[in-house]
């Protein structure tokens with residue numbers, strides 16, 4: 083796993099990029115929860131389910147299908163979340179699927195079962211620069227937690243910040259161009 087902080091940054095970055103007018107506070111909270119739900123599967127360790135099992139850690143809760151189901155379920159409650167069904171689906175789907183995507187870049191544990199239920203095979207990215215975060219609060223406060231946070235800063239926070247600023251810039255330019263055209267036409 084990456085840390086809970088890193089996972090939560092994804093919907094926050096999306097909202098910062100597209101602007102708060104498109105994503106309500108309620109939907110943002112649900113999307114932030116969606117980024118950490120996949121790791122509830124650590125409960126499997128307490129029930130003796132092996133790590134490599136489809137129902138073990140990084141198993142079915144880390145699949146694309148699970149994220150799609152979460153997105154679909156959320157879209158049914160779009161009105162309560164002050165949002166549209168399409169936005170609710172996509173934000174929760176992208177937020178949740180970003181979790182196994184980031185996990186696949188970590189350098190520890192087993193890979194993630196992206197394609198469950200079609201396949202139980204675990205996958206890693208060909209390159210794993212993110213230091214894996216220890217499981218559990220006690221583990222997190224061990225000496226190497228600073229190294230974990232530093233690696234997440236370089237490989238998650240900085241890339242997200244770059245994409246957010248670029249998206250913000252692109253969307254503000256998009257709005258600015260029609261306004262500028264109107265202004266020029268009025269002067270002609």
Ligand SMILES: [Zn+2]
Pocket residue numbers: 083084120121140144181182185
């Ligand atoms: Zn995970």
